[in-house]
Amino acid sequence: MEFSEYYMVLLGVLNAALIAVVLKLAVQQRQRSMVYERKLKLLNDEVSALCTGAVGAGGYVNKLEQKLKRVIERQDQLDSRDPSDRAIDQATRMVRQGATVEELVASCGLVRAEAELLLLLNRAQAEDGSSLRVVSG
Numbered sequence: 001m002e003f004s005e006y007y008m009v010l011l012g013v014l015n016a017a018l019i020a021v022v023l024k025l026a027v028q029q030r031q032r033s034m035v036y037e038r039k040l041k042l043l044n045d046e047v048s049a050l051c052t053g054a055v056g057a058g059g060y061v062n063k064l065e066q067k068l069k070r071v072i073e074r075q076d077q078l079d080s081r082d083p084s085d086r087a088i089d090q091a092t093r094m095v096r097q098g099a100t101v102e103e104l105v106a107s108c109g110l111v112r113a114e115a116e117l118l119l120l121l122n123r124a125q126a127e128d129g130s131s132l133r134v135v136s137g
Contacts, residue, residue, distance in 0.1 A: 087108045087109055088108075090108050091118055094108070095119055095122040
């Protein structure tokens with residue numbers, strides 16, 4: 001064999017080896033690509049689920065905000081009531097629980113006549129079963 005033929009055979013073998021390496025790398029790349037595509041699909045599904053959950057949570061937060069707004073409005077209404085109304089309401093509850101005139105005067109800031117009137121109204125209500133309600137004006 002001549003020297004140039006020797007190189008030709010050597011180049012042919014090297015080319016075959018390089019082709020084998022390139023084919024092996026191409027197969028590995030294809031396998032990696034498939035793995036990445038599966039991971040990408042899983043991530044897309046997870047992001048989609050998170051977005052759906054975020055929409056649901058947003059609706060829930062919106063409902064909570066509306067309820068909170070109503071509670072704040074109601075609290076403002078209660079806070080703006082006349083302080084004497086609150087004292088009368090508290091005294092009425094205390095009378096139903098059996099409070100005395102002295103307790104009403106001391107706890108609610110009522111004058112003695114108001115406390116006695118509340119006790120009389122409560123007795124009258126208990127005797128005839130009517131539902132009298134004290135309204136301060």
